[in-house]
Amino acid sequence: EAQVTQNPRYLITVTGKKLTVTCSQNMNHEYMSWYRQDPGLGLRQIYYSMNVEVTDKGDVPEGYKVSRKEKRNFPLILESPSPNQTSLYFCASHPAGADTQYFGPGTRLTVL
Amino acid sequence: KQEVTQIPAALSVPEGENLVLNCSFTDSAIYNLQWFRQDPGKGLTSLLLIQSSQREQTSGRLNASLDKSSGRSTLYIAASQPGDSATYLCAALTGANSKLTFGKGITLSVRP
Numbered sequence: 707e708a709q710v711t712q713n714p715r716y717l718i719t720v721t722g723k724k725l726t727v728t729c730s731q732n733m734n735h736e737y738m739s740w741y742r743q744d745p746g747l748g749l750r751q752i753y754y755s756m757n758v759e760v761t762d763k764g765d766v767p768e769g770y771k772v773s774r775k776e777k778r779n780f781p782l783i784l785e786s787p788s789p790n791q792t793s794l795y796f797c798a799s800h801p802a803g804a805d806t807q808y809f810g811p812g813t814r815l816t817v818l
Numbered sequence: 819k820q821e822v823t824q825i826p827a828a829l830s831v832p833e834g835e836n837l838v839l840n841c842s843f844t845d846s847a848i849y850n851l852q853w854f855r856q857d858p859g860k861g862l863t864s865l866l867l868i869q870s871s872q873r874e875q876t877s878g879r880l881n882a883s884l885d886k887s888s889g890r891s892t893l894y895i896a897a898s899q900p901g902d903s904a905t906y907l908c909a910a911l912t913g914a915n916s917k918l919t920f921g922k923g924i925t926l927s928v929r930p
Contacts, residue, residue: 739916747922749909751917798918806867807918809854
């Protein structure tokens, strides 16, 4: 089954404790992105990647890192999480060209 | 900078009604326009995608139209059902970073 998976689905952590949210897709898509969704602000892009080893900032990259060492994986790293990073995070992928974006199920992160 | 607007933020209709959800965008240089459905606490499900060269797409009871020149898209839902209750998001794909710019969504409630 074609899908985007994220882990963990739910995470509660404390300020400053490094964490990684994994994202994996099995559709051989070139493009992958991370978004965060906040009440009243909607979905905003954090980082995106056009292919292996090619990443760039989206609209709200502060406090986040990403890497793309393999085509299928695009982890989101929070080196020192803060409470303002409490949010619902989505990973997405799509093939080259303007095509349907597929979203993962989301990761609900709470930073205390 | 692309901005996507969806008004109203919420809508309640009786079952069986045909309805139209509106979406407007400020930058007409889009690659495509995508409509998503999001159930509470869940991920995003792609409903319809309209390429920039297309005028409309249909899937079952759903029909989406696109007018790039006026910066508008509509999602038509025929014979609404309680199961259609969800938040509907439109998103415009622009730029080299394949960024989806989302509207804030319309929360639809279909009353039995």
